[in-house]
Amino acid sequence: MSKPVDLSRYAFNGGETAAPIEDLSRLSSEDKERLVHAGIDVRDTHVSGAFMHLNHAGVHCRTNREGLELMGIKEALKKYDGLPQYFWKLLSPEKDEFTRAAHEHLQGGYFIRARKGVKIREPVQSCLFIKGSGTGQSVHNIVVVEEGAELNILGGCATAHGTREAAHLGVTEYYVEKGGKLTFTMIHNWGESVAVRPRSAGLVGEGAVFCNNYILLKPVANLQMYPSITLAGRGGVARFNSVVVAPEGSYVDSGNRVQLDAPDTRGEIIARTLTTGGTIINRGYIGAGRVPARGHLECKGLILGGGRIHAIPELDSDVDGVELSHEAAVGKIAQEEIEYLMARGLDENEATPTIVRGFLNVDIMGLPGPLKEAMERQISQLESGNAM
Amino acid sequence: MLEIRNLHVSVGGTPVLKGIDLKIAPGETFILFGPNGSGKTTLLMALMGFGDYTVTKGQIIYKGQDITHAPMYERARLGMGMSFQRPPTIHGLPTEHLVRMCARGRETDVRRLAERVHFDQFLERDVNAGFSGGEIKRSELLQLMAQQPDLVLFDEPESGVDLENMSLVGHTVRYLLDSMPDDCQGTLRERKQRRKTSGLIITHSGPILEYVVADRGQVMYHGKLCCEAKPREILDHIARYGYQECLRCLAGDMYGKIAEAPLS
Incomplete structure (x- = not known):
């Protein structure tokens, strides 16, 4: 069922001695x-x-x-x-x-x-x-x-x-x-x-x-x-x-x-x-x-x-x-969940991402603070992005 | 506040409401009685604008605007609020988050409101996830307090609530309708003048009447309203004679006679 991958199309050699990056904050x-x-x-x-x-x-x-x-x-x-x-x-x-x-x-x-x-x-x-x-x-x-x-x-x-x-x-x-x-x-x-x-x-x-x-x-x-x-x-x-x-x-x-x-x-x-x-x-x-x-x-x-x-x-x-x-x-x-939120004043464009966010629920991962914030940022980007 | 004119509503193609006329003035609380399956909940759902409830005839006028076909969120933003009897669970959405959304940007002390309905321990729980009957009611009331509606639709505020919770639910409903601080006495006239929030409450057994000031009530039977009277009188009558007399009243109506509800 998986899609095949043709490994011969990729270069697995070269650059093995790349220069170290001492300070990651200096990445572009x-x-x-x-x-x-x-x-x-x-x-x-x-x-x-x-x-x-x-x-x-x-x-x-x-x-x-x-x-x-x-x-x-x-x-x-x-x-x-x-x-x-x-x-x-x-x-x-x-x-x-x-x-x-x-x-x-x-x-x-x-x-x-x-x-x-x-x-x-x-x-x-x-x-x-x-x-x-x-x-x-x-x-x-x-x-x-x-x-x-x-x-x-x-x-x-x-x-x-x-x-x-x-x-x-x-x-x-x-x-x-x-x-x-x-x-x-x-x-x-x-x-x-x-x-x-x-x-x-x-x-x-x-x-x-x-x-x-x-x-x-x-x-x-x-x-x-x-x-x-x-x-x-x-x-x-x-x-x-x-x-x-x-x-x-x-x-x-x-x-x-x-x-x-x-x-x-x-x-x-x-x-x-x-x-x-x-x-x-x-x-x-x-x-x-x-x-x-x-x-x-x-x-x-x-x-x-x-x-x-x-x-x-x-x-x-x-x-x-x-x-x-x-x-x-x-x-x-x-639909019942959408309508419940709409009865509270959320329009469909607010209700759908709210429910999706709850469904994906990264909260259950018990991520530590900084990770959780990073994930929240990603989910927000998902909501405002074209993925919805 | 609300005017319903000759409203006909079908659910899944089956006519349920067959010509409802009802007016509720600002600050007035109206009580709706009626046996199971008579169409009371349908009326509330149609007023709020649920998709499965199709208005086939008639009009709903709210604050002077025809909202018969307005989407739900518009009705909510105009100031209609509804307490659900069996609300859905929304996994992954903490109740506190939803309460904040109900306030729509208005500064709201959610924790203080939650304390009022003893819900502060539950704010982090997902909306309606494993809530008991009393918890559902308190969560609904908390959301409404944040929403601050001008017309509140309550579907059986007493159902599934134990005695201790009933007092809390009753007082909170009163608070929502009174828009008056607890410690403010005021004369009866002052209170009435001040009251701007209207209510439409469905009840079977009437305990809520101990808590709210309601002058008018009516019985729904087979999708029609009949027997307008003081809510207490209606309740006494139903307790004594059941809903049979409503049937007689409506049957009389059908024959074109002037039917009086046989209230003692």
Whole structure:
């Protein structure tokens, strides 16, 4: 069902020794603007670290936080003898043509590790940026939250203004160890002619929590991803919240997969999708191999003025006593809700965005202050922009 | 304030209201009685301008303007406000946000208004999400207080409300209609002169009559209004004889006789 991507059309080599950018605030205002739309505010000082990968190379990496490691993946591989316990452990390079290509062209990516017991509230900003048409970007990221640690990552992905015909391949492996907590918020701002193939997987240990937020409010030509999380330790929790908006020309095939493989685990996948002319395939899968295990899956879609939403929720288990449920809906804004607001004096042009804003509801992501503000700005732009 | 002339309304192609005439003066509160399915709610919905309620004949004049076919938001902005009996849930929209929108830019101390209806603990909750009957009523009243309408349409303010909440709901309805501070006594005449907000209230059982000053009432039966009298008298009569007498009255009307409601 996914649209094919011809990788031979993109240049994956060249520029590996790009000059570092010491101060991200010295990026052009145009680039900064694009990054803001990917949730990255380079002026934000309430961060625990910042990383930037531009085209084929890492250009910025900074942290001064005790217990937080942040470095380029190549440096980490060198420093830790190839990271044998983490590198290509959750995904196989042979998975598909995109993992093969990512394996072949390791340009960079980040290694982020919160050391045992270290709780870091301010987010690490990590930014993957493509500038220049025909660019093929390929990164490998590894995130490790050690026992009892807490980490919050804001991952913004964007293309520079005017970038056409680009491709992004990104392999990411997440490890949340016993009692750890990882909140990973990914925001995409690609573009109308960009092909995107992230390949992610995660392993969540005993009593650990993995919260993943995904926000896509901007056009993307062809995106397909299906991150897969395995809860391998007793009492593990995984929560996915996605907000996907597809304007005309966008093709998004995305979803989340949670495998409950230990007792007392919980998985929750909540996706809100909205098309204003694009195509969204909204997948979700919760499987359970051990009990007690509880999982809930929500795929809700609104079609506003054309487009297509294909919701595919799946539940799978072969054990007695499992509790899995799903709720899927594809529809329109209820006239009853519009009329309720109109009876309070809002005209249709005020009532519709108010309801859409509530439907997308990024509030449930529990974003920390600065991120929340960045998202509110994006939603406001969505309301006043042409996406409605 | 409001003048309804020979109003006929259909819902889904079925005629429900069959020629309603009604005038409500500024500051006056009118009480509408009638059995289930008689068309009371239809009248309120048609006045507010809901899409499924089609006016097939007649006129609605509000503050001198013909609003028969005006969109809902225009009616609301002209000063019509409605308390919904079963309002929809709007997920992701905190009640406080909606209350602010009701005020349409007027400076409003939402928290203070919310305290008035004991709703300050609920302001962050999504609109009507899992609200009890009493919470719905208080949320509706809070929105209306922010909206400050000149004509308030209430559909059964007492339904689903326990005794304790009834007093709160009743006093708040009174406050909305009185447009007078609580601590201001005033003579009866002064109060009446001051009262500018009009009300149209549907009630089945009448507890709201303990709280509001209402001089006029009428019974709706099969889409027609009959038996204008003091609300208390109507209530007593219905309690004693049910709505059967209305049927007799309307039947008499149909035969072209001058029918008097047999009020004792």
